[in-house]
Each structure stands twice: as structure tokens, then as C-alpha cells.
Amino acid sequence: MIEVIPAIDIIGGKCVRLSQGDYSRVTEYNDDPLAVARRFEEAGFRRLHLVDLDGAKAGNVTNLKVLEAIASATSLSIDFGGGIKTLSALRSVFSAGASMAAVGSIVVKDPQTFYSWLEEFGPERFFLGADVKEENIAVSGWTEKTNISVFDLISDVMKRGVKNVFCTDVSKDGLLQGCAVELYKDITTRFPDLRLTASGGVSSLEDIDAVEKAGCTSVIVGKAIYEGKISLEALVERSKIKEGTC
Numbered sequence: 001m002i003e004v005i006p007a008i009d010i011i012g013g014k015c016v017r018l019s020q021g022d023y024s025r026v027t028e029y030n031d032d033p034l035a036v037a038r039r040f041e042e043a044g045f046r047r048l049h050l051v052d053l054d055g056a057k058a059g060n061v062t063n064l065k066v067l068e069a070i071a072s073a074t075s076l077s078i079d080f081g082g083g084i085k086t087l088s089a090l091r092s093v094f095s096a097g098a099s100m101a102a103v104g105s106i107v108v109k110d111p112q113t114f115y116s117w118l119e120e121f122g123p124e125r126f127f128l129g130a131d132v133k134e135e136n137i138a139v140s141g142w143t144e145k146t147n148i149s150v151f152d153l154i155s156d157v158m159k160r161g162v163k164n165v166f167c168t169d170v171s172k173d174g175l176l177q178g179c180a181v182e183l184y185k186d187i188t189t190r191f192p193d194l195r196l197t198a199s200g201g202v203s204s205l206e207d208i209d210a211v212e213k214a215g216c217t218s219v220i221v222g223k224a225i226y227e228g229k230i231s232l233e234a235l236v237e238r239s240k241i242k243e244g245t246c
Contacts (some may be wrong), residue, residue: 001212001238001239002208002211002212002216002217002218002219002238002239003047003217003218003219003239004045004208004217004218004219004221004235004236004238004239005045005047005048005049005189005197005200005219005220005221006040006045006049006220006221006222006225006232007048007049007051007221007222008033008037008046008048008049008050008051008070008072008112008222009051009053009218009222010033010050010051010052010053010054010063010066010082011026011028011053011054012052012054013031013033013035013063013065013066014028014029014030014031015029015030015031015033015036015226016028016029016033016053017029017156017222017223017226018053023053023057024143027226029226030106030226032076033050033066033069033070034066034069034070034073034108034167035113036131037070037073037074037076038073038074039232040076040232041074041075041076043075043232043233043235043236044236045076045232045235045236045239046075046076046077047076047078047079048070048074048076048077048078048079049079049081049102049166049199049220049222050066050067050070050078050079050080050098051081051082051102052064052067052080052081052082052083053067053082054082054083055082055083055084056081056082056083056105057083059083059085059105060083060085060086060089061082061083061084061089061092061093062082062083063082063242064092064096065092066095067080067096067097067098068096070097070143071096071097071098072097074179075106076097077099077100078097078099078148079098079099079100079101079102080093080096080098080099080100080101080102081101081102081103081104081127081129082102083108084101084102084103084106085105086105087113087116087117090117091123094121094125099125100124100125100126100127100164101126101127102126102127102128102129102166103126103127103128103129104128104129104130104131104137104139105139107128107153107157108137108139108146108148108153109139110210111156113161116160118160118161120173122161123160123161123162123163124161124164126164126185127164127197128153128154128157128162128164128165128166129165129166129168130150130153130154130165130166130167130168131167131168132150132168132169132171132180132183133145133168133170133171134146134171135149135150135151136149136150137149137150137153137182138170150167150183150187151187151190154190154191154194155191156188158163158191158193163193163194163195164195164197165194165195165196165197166182166194166197166198166199167180167183167187167197167198167199168199168200169183169200169201170200178201178203178207178210179198179200179201179202179207179210179211179213179219180198180200180201181210181213181214184196184198184211184214184215184216185214185215187215188214188215188216189215192215195217195218196215196216196217197217197218197219197220198211198214198216198218198219198220199219199220200220202219202220202221202222202223202224202230203229203230204230205225205230205234205238206227208221208238221235235243
């Protein structure tokens with residue numbers, strides 16, 4: 001069974017969601033991220049995908065206090081991303097309680113720095129965010145498209161031991177119109193040893209079924225929860241969590 005990972009995206013310390021990565025199309029859902037995280041934990045989830053959207057846009061970690069609050073008050077295993085560009089920022093994220101650092105832009109813009117982080121902390125501490133626009137990588141909070149193929153990026157990091165990747169098709173994110181199933185099929189076919197997490201567009205349990213069939217081992221769900229499209233109970237039932245195997 002596929003593992004479901006709930007998401008909290010943060011702007012100004014509040015839970016929000018963007019549509020297609022557009023910072024001008026933001027919806028605020030809750031002004032208390034800790035309360036939301038506790039709700040996820042009480043429902044039975046064990047992991048949390050926490051995104052500092054302010055940090056992603058600014059290029060430096062901005063909402064560290066939110067991470068500290070959730071990590072100290074829950075037992076959730078948190079991957080945290082957004083604005084991790086320096087070794088000091090990375091260390092602060094781990095010190096604040098993140099189990100994994102979700103990174104993307106640094107891998108593209110300064111790969112040697114990222115490789116040094118892999119040597120110091122180990123590849124298992126990193127969750128590579130492959131944000132995609134037309135099969136090419138987008139960085140800096142999805143505001144900048146590159147000419148780097150998602151397949152080339154995954155190939156490069158896998159050679160250095162990274163196996164945990166979450167892939168978001170920016171054109172689908174926040175629209176609740178289904179996932180990038182064909183892209184995920186292409187990725188998992190090319191990289192059968194990859195632990196691929198689907199992200200973006202989930203609106204139903206059928207979408208989760210589709211990405212599982214495409215070879216994804218987990219799926220991040222955000223807006224569908226906040227909009228009431230899928231209940232937490234249904235997600236927990238659908239996830240590995242119910243089996244106690246994650």
C-alpha cells in the first residue's frame with residue numbers, strides 16, 4: 001500500500017495553499033499550523049511535509065519557529081523545505097527537529113555544496129524536491145524554470161545515494177484536477193530503485209490509486225484535505241499507516 005503524507009505550506013506563519021505555484025493565488029486555511037499538525041497526528045499520521053513558502057521565495061529559511069513548535073509538540077516525522085541554501089540553515093533545520101531536509105534549488109544551482117551535505121549528513125537525511133514544468137526542473141519556489149530535465153537530475157542524485165524524491169508537476173499543483181500520472185510512470189520505469197513520492201493535484205482516492213499504480217511509494221496530500229475533498233479517516237485507511245508498516 002502507498003503511504004499518505006499530509007502537507008502544511010506556510011506563509012507568514014499560517015497554513016496556505018498556492019495554485020500552480022503562483023504566490024498571487026494563495027488561499028489561507030488556518031492561522032495555527034501546530035493545531036493542524038496535531039490534528040494530523042491524532043488522526044493517525046506519522047509523517048508531515050512542511051513547506052516554508054516564504055523561505056522558498058526569499059532564498060532563506062523564514063518559518064523555523066513553526067517547525068520548532070510542531071517538532072516539539074508532536075511525534076510526527078517532519079521533512080522541512082523552503083530556503084535551505086547554506087550549511088548553517090541546514091543545521092538549524094535539523095536542530096529544530098526536522099527528520100529530513102527537503103531540498104531542490106540548491107541541488108540545481110550549487111550541486112557541489114549539496115554533495116558536501118550528503119557526505120556530512122548522509123543521503124537518507126534528504127528529500128529531493130523535483131518540481132517540474134514540462135519535464136524540466138523549476139526552482140526558487142517554482143518561480144524560475146531551468147533547462148535541466150527531471151530525469152537527468154534524478155539520475156545525478158541517485159548516483160550519490162539519494163533515493164527519496166518527491167515530484168510535483170507545477171501545472172497541476174493546487175488545482176485538484178488529478179496528478180501527473182504519466183510523468184510518474186516514466187520516472188519509476190527509468191529508476192525502479194527510486195522511492196518516488198507523488199505531489200500535486202490529488203483530489204480523490206482514485207488519484208491516489210493512480211499514482212500507486214504508476215509506481216509511487218508515497219503521496220503528499222494538501223489542498224484536498226483542507227477543501228474537504230478527502231477525509232483524514234479515508235486517507236489513513238488508504239495509507240500504510242493503518243498497517244503499522246511505515
